[in-house]
Amino acid sequence: SAGAAAISVLTEPEYFKGSLQHLEAAARISSVPVMRKDFLVDPYQIFEARAAGAGGVLLILRSTRSSLLTEMLDAAAEAGLFVLLEAFDGAELDRAVKLLAGRERQRPQILVGVNTRDLETLEVDPARLARLAPRLPAAFPGVAESGLKQPEDAAAAAALGYRVALVGSALVRSPNPAHLLAAMLRAGRERISS
Secondary structure: OOOOOOEEEEOOOOOOOOOHHHHHHHHHHOOOOEEEEOOOOOHHHHHHHHHOOOOEEEEEHHHOOHHHHHHHHHHHHHHOOEEEEEEOOHHHHHHHHHHHOOOOOOOOOEEEEEEOEOOOOOOEOOHHHHHHHHHOOOOOOEEEEOOOOOHHHHHHHHHOOOOEEEOOHHHHHOOOHHHHHHHHHHHHHHHHHO
């Protein structure tokens, strides 16, 4: 209701205590697409996500070889799911550019994210957004992931060329997440239009 374009739902059970049932519940009540956020390693999981009501999936470059990512991108297109292809460094963005060649018109859309949170240490490095922004593939919307806490962070990401933000912890911790989300959207959009 505050303007989110999609809702990310953790389905990874071991470390993040997520489940497909959480995704199904969110998809039933959401008016926007729900994205499966997990460590996906098999095209079957793409179709499993679709069957659970997902409108999109997260694919992590770091954890998947390129040939399998190609299969998973194909599966997502076949299932009608958008993809958030996540990178952590320049080498992974270079891989993304190669993987996505010829997919500029794929629908649903592919987005390319830069995650500022190191999945091994869980440390956040906000400067990663600035370092990697010039390497984002131009034909795909860039997503700023993790570490955005306030409207100024959304404006700064927009100034770097990111057009989408994945915000989780800040909304969970906020006493008024709808207000925070609306303010972040407003700040990002104002920066883009200026």
